[in-house]
Amino acid sequence: MKRILTFLRDTRHLLVLLLLIAAGGAGFMHLRGGMIPESFGRIGPYRAAALDEIAARPSVIMADSTCLKCHADVGEERADTLHTAVGCIHCHGLGRQHVAEARRAVDSPDVEISPAKGWDGNFRTDIDLYITKDRATCLACHQKVVGMPKEFKKIKGVPREFKWINVDEHLEDEEAEEPESRETCFECHEGHNTEP
Amino acid sequence: MGETPFVFPNDPNVTWSIMIVLYPYITGLVSGAFVVAALYHVFRQEVLEPVARLALVTALCFCAFATLPLLLHLHHPERAFNIMFTPSATSAMSVFGFIYNFYMLLLVVQVWLVFRPEIVERANSCSGAVGLFYRVLALGIREISDGARRIDAWVIRLLAMIGIPASCVLSGYVGFLFGAVKANPWWSTALMPVVFLASSLASGIAAIIVLYLFLCWRRRVRPDAECVRALSRYLWGSLIVAVSLEMLELVHMAYESGAQWHVISTLLTEHLVVSYGIVQVLIGSVCPFFLLMISTRPQLPARAMTWLSGLAGVLVLVQVLAMRWNIVVGGQLFSKSFRGFVEYPLHWGGREGLIAAAVILALPLLALWVAGKVLPLWPSKEA
Numbered sequence: 001m002k003r004i005l006t007f008l009r010d011t012r013h014l015l016v017l018l019l020l021i022a023a024g025g026a027g028f029m030h031l032r033g034g035m036i037p038e039s040f041g042r043i044g045p046y047r048a049a050a051l052d053e054i055a056a057r058p059s060v061i062m063a064d065s066t067c068l069k070c071h072a073d074v075g076e077e078r079a080d081t082l083h084t085a086v087g088c089i090h091c092h093g094l095g096r097q098h099v100a101e102a103r104r105a106v107d108s109p110d111v112e113i114s115p116a117k118g119w120d121g122n123f124r125t126d127i128d129l130y131i132t133k134d135r136a137t138c139l140a141c142h143q144k145v146v147g148m149p150k151e152f153k154k155i156k157g158v159p160r161e162f163k164w165i166n167v168d169e170h171l172e173d174e175e176a177e178e179p180e181s182r183e184t185c186f187e188c189h190e191g192h193n194t195e196p
Numbered sequence: 197m198g199e200t201p202f203v204f205p206n207d208p209n210v211t212w213s214i215m216i217v218l219y220p221y222i223t224g225l226v227s228g229a230f231v232v233a234a235l236y237h238v239f240r241q242e243v244l245e246p247v248a249r250l251a252l253v254t255a256l257c258f259c260a261f262a263t264l265p266l267l268l269h270l271h272h273p274e275r276a277f278n279i280m281f282t283p284s285a286t287s288a289m290s291v292f293g294f295i296y297n298f299y300m301l302l303l304v305v306q307v308w309l310v311f312r313p314e315i316v317e318r319a320n321s322c323s324g325a326v327g328l329f330y331r332v333l334a335l336g337i338r339e340i341s342d343g344a345r346r347i348d349a350w351v352i353r354l355l356a357m358i359g360i361p362a363s364c365v366l367s368g369y370v371g372f373l374f375g376a377v378k379a380n381p382w383w384s385t386a387l388m389p390v391v392f393l394a395s396s397l398a399s400g401i402a403a404i405i406v407l408y409l410f411l412c413w414r415r416r417v418r419p420d421a422e423c424v425r426a427l428s429r430y431l432w433g434s435l436i437v438a439v440s441l442e443m444l445e446l447v448h449m450a451y452e453s454g455a456q457w458h459v460i461s462t463l464l465t466e467h468l469v470v471s472y473g474i475v476q477v478l479i480g481s482v483c484p485f486f487l488l489m490i491s492t493r494p495q496l497p498a499r500a501m502t503w504l505s506g507l508a509g510v511l512v513l514v515q516v517l518a519m520r521w522n523i524v525v526g527g528q529l530f531s532k533s534f535r536g537f538v539e540y541p542l543h544w545g546g547r548e549g550l551i552a553a554a555v556i557l558a559l560p561l562l563a564l565w566v567a568g569k570v571l572p573l574w575p576s577k578e579a
Contacts, residue, residue: 010343013312014351016335017305028280035281045284 062095064088070102077192091137091191092116098129133183133191135167143167210528210540213548215265217524218556220370220392221399221517222262227363228400228434229255230303232427234363237356243426246419250411250573251404252310255363256303257563263296264556268547288373295369299362306355308333309348311571316340367396374523381456382463382527387445394438399516401431405509407564409502411573421498425491428505432488435512439481442519459534467529467537472522480515484508 039048067088068075078084089095098113105111119125119132123140142165171179174196178184188196229251235241236248244251267273280293308315312334319330319338331338371392374383405427412419446464449457464472484507490496491504525540543549567573 006341006343010341010347013335013337013344014347016337017308020335021301032281035277040282045282 060094060096061087062089062099066099067095074192081193081195083192083194086141090140091132093119093125093127093130095129133186135182135185138185138189139167210525210538212524212528213269213540214521214525214542214550214553215269215548215556217517217520218265218553219262220367220524221520222258222265222556222560223370224367224392224396224399224516224520225403226255226259226262226299226400227367227393228397228402229258229404230359230363230400231397232401232404232430234356234360235430237353238360241426243420243422245575246423247404247408247427249310249571249575250408251400252303252307253567253571253573254404254407254560254564255400256307257567258560259296259300259303260563261556261560264559265553268552268556288369288376292369292373295362295366299359299366302355302359302362306352306359307571309352309355312348313340313345314572364393368393374527377527379532380527381449381454382460382530383523385445385449387441391438391441391445394434394441395516395519398431398434398438398512401427401434402509402512402516405431405505406513409506409509411568419502421501424502424505425494428488428501428508429492431505431509431512432485432492435481435484435488435515438516439485442481456534459530463526463530463537468522468526471518472526476515476518476522480511480518484511484515487511 037047037049039050040046042048043051064084064087071088074088098116101111101113105113114129116129116131117127119130119134119137120127121134121136168179171184174188176184176187178187232244232251233248233255236244236251263276267276270276277293279290280297283290283293315330315334316338319327319334321327322330368389371389374380374392375385375388377383405424408427409419409424449460487504487508491501491508496504528538529540530537544551546552
């Protein structure tokens, strides 16, 4: 009996410590209960409600159909080409301000639509609307690169190889006049109807 | 629709910044320093007595700041706790919170038990606010019997025993995080955890040597030559293991000459020449190897030995930092398509800049200074 008492006396600091740790653990569990969002884990390890919230956000990427409402002529130019697969925003920028301006201009004719700028060569550019003949825009898709899957960008699943070119060979074969120029592709192709 | 963008190079930014370099560095220092303390407590290496307490408190101080670089790296640091509130069983990262907290708790309890006699003594002898502080620190228990001392010694030893595997898990785990990134050939090897573990030990021991010598110099006390010599020997051993493993891994990659070798060899010969070839290998591995080889010779006079060991310690600290840098930043410099390299612009300012990094490395030392004021870091017979 006495030995048990001395043992308890000698270990009470450890008991206090254990109590403290247990209290900390309980506090964590309590906090945890309050911190887990309501819809967490219903579908997977994330907040299920986030899906609807994200879906409700306005779209950043302009669909071609938005542009074509006003630029029907471009639609016609491209109508029979394989390039209907390529979004306007790839060569012209996101065009959000442009669309907003243009829509306002429909109601009040004195609103001026800012002209398109040149491109700064950056695919993540902040320029809202640009027009460019830089070959980099074409080569982003058309240059054959190691590792690019064969079926990459097949239009509507048509089973044929993507139209890749080897730039140097292509320019030589087709006898480009200024193969070094950044705008060389436009000697023979156009932006909208790219068929040579 | 349904078309994937495929623009090269496919990873244009180094997203894991210098903060992610510091994080494994600091955790490495923690576990290395802890092992020094454990060598004394578990393996009864009595020569290490002069640094045993310092090592333990150093481990605690660095551990307290180990997560700070991660928090600075996060754009929403307030969400950091979600990783523990809603842990994902399949995420290696989510395990970290638990490993870290377990280890931190272990360290706190261990430090508390080791210093309890002094805390209780001061709780009884000091008055006023200071006395109150120590009474709270003593958890209100103001006596310490011989029986309690015996039990404490036993618990300390037990904790140190648990602590050794725990600290191996802590630093090995960091290596695991990198080693498990399948897409990155510079990281994805099973040797990675072991490499991290070995270099952690080296860096922790080096840190204790450097801190001990520095603090002795500040206190105008002659450092215990046997202790420094023993530490140098451990440092030498762990450095050899660490560097051999690092080289083994590289040689293995070179010999295998897999598809990724061309990008890794370009990485090493063109992009990491200074930080890998010169700093990590030449200055950080080869130099300290010879310095320590000389300094562990028993016939060397004590003064020369401490100088050599201190210098070697500093170099090893640099080596391990460079090694973390070369792995973390180096692994992000090349495109995962193995075509093309990117640059990592290191800035002074900003939350992930050099100044922030320097502050992070200084904070544990500041904490150590405070701890030195609150707790007696040196064995009583010396004071």
